[in-house]
Amino acid sequence: MKDVFFVERDPYAPIRHQYPVSRVLHEEKSEYQEILVLESPHFGKLLILDGVVQLDERYEFMYHEFIAHVPLYAHPDPQEVLIIGGGDGGTLREVLKHESVKRAVLVDIDRRVIEVSKEFFPTLSSGFDDPRATVINEDGYKYIQECEGEFDVVIVDSTDPVGFAHVLTTEDFFRFVNRALKEEGIFTAQTESLHYHLEMVVRIQKTLKKVFPVVDLYTSVVPIYAGYWWTYSIASKKHPVREPSREVKVSTKIYSEQMHRYAFLPEDLYGRILEGKFSF
Ligand code: AG3
Numbered sequence: 001m002k003d004v005f006f007v008e009r010d011p012y013a014p015i016r017h018q019y020p021v022s023r024v025l026h027e028e029k030s031e032y033q034e035i036l037v038l039e040s041p042h043f044g045k046l047l048i049l050d051g052v053v054q055l056d057e058r059y060e061f062m063y064h065e066f067i068a069h070v071p072l073y074a075h076p077d078p079q080e081v082l083i084i085g086g087g088d089g090g091t092l093r094e095v096l097k098h099e100s101v102k103r104a105v106l107v108d109i110d111r112r113v114i115e116v117s118k119e120f121f122p123t124l125s126s127g128f129d130d131p132r133a134t135v136i137n138e139d140g141y142k143y144i145q146e147c148e149g150e151f152d153v154v155i156v157d158s159t160d161p162v163g164f165a166h167v168l169t170t171e172d173f174f175r176f177v178n179r180a181l182k183e184e185g186i187f188t189a190q191t192e193s194l195h196y197h198l199e200m201v202v203r204i205q206k207t208l209k210k211v212f213p214v215v216d217l218y219t220s221v222v223p224i225y226a227g228y229w230w231t232y233s234i235a236s237k238k239h240p241v242r243e244p245s246r247e248v249k250v251s252t253k254i255y256s257e258q259m260h261r262y263a264f265l266p267e268d269l270y271g272r273i274l275e276g277k278f279s280f
Contacts, residue, residue: 005019006046008051008052009051010051011162012162013226021038023039031110031112034050035110036048036049037116043057045057050159053225055090056224057121059224062220062221062223062254063090064094065094066263067155069250069252072095072153074186074242074243075185075186077100080102080103080152080182081095081151081152081153081155082105082151082153084107084108084140085140089114089117089126089127092133093124096127096130099249105135107137108137109137109139114135140156140158141173144173144180149181149182150180151180151185152186154186155188155189156188169191169203169207171207174207174211178211185236186239191231201231201233201273205233208233212235213236214237218265220232220263241264248260
């Protein structure tokens, strides 16, 4: 396939990425979304949901290591972890690197994403075979309403907050997360690009502050997401989150104690962003 490009349909970004395609590996319409797997020369395989690139093989660790290890290392002893979304398995793989984790529950609404990942992304989906992992195909918003004081860490690894993922950024949802967490619980969600989606980031941060005593914002560079400078909102019932609370022992490519600290915005800039005194 010479000179064939996939043009991303990102609902929020003011630019459009286009990827050269060397092969189309899979294409389907599941009950919930369009699932596409392509191969692109520089990036390796790409997983695309409803026209938005969710991950590529080359850089996925720059997202998954941050979404998982920042909350898990902020926590002194994470044992029970809930992942909402994340059907590709990348976040689960990182969570299971922690020896303290006894149970990791992954709730993804679309079982086809999990099956497609098992077929095309074995380096991401490896954790599904771990005896500590449980997979539930249900709406995460519904599932969490049944949980009380059950989890040390809850992670939302969802698609963009449009369509069925929008409810995962509402105050109601954050209240259910709070109830689902144990007393020392920590919550993290991917919350889009810092500069392209600043208003959304601020809205989510302010909503979290209504529910949790400790709320913060950290970022990592994700080369395939429009804007690159990607945010994660983190909320905690008790523990501070800016420092790892344990020695970093898991094997990672980029996450480290120092990277944990660097990931957080300086307090001053963070404060100005929330007060609406900073804009790009
Ligand atoms: N989930 C977050 C993808 C967000 C991408 N959005 C965008 N580029 N506009 C990724 C799933 C990986 N486990």
